Amino acid sequence: MPKATAPAAPASYEAAQQELEQLVARIEAGQLPLDEMLAGYQRAxxxxxxxRARLQAVQAQIQVLDEGMAHAWTAQ
Known part of the structure; x- marks a missing residue:
């Protein structure tokens, strides 16, 4: 049995979102054979x-920045 390889990570959040939208459109349109539909679903x-992970990372960074700004304002 061949060893499964890790899926290729997208270059950016925006690239992932665009690919995801295209996959969903193809799946919803019924343009894929069953095997390809399953692979498309797994990729999606x-x-x-x-x-989700990128959004959570950005939210965490914003929270740290907000907390830093709040401390800076209260220190004045």
């Missing part, structure tokens, strides 16, 4: 996880 799930 991977892309969705990637997007």
């Amino acid at each position: 799930a991977f892309l969705l996880d990637f997007c």
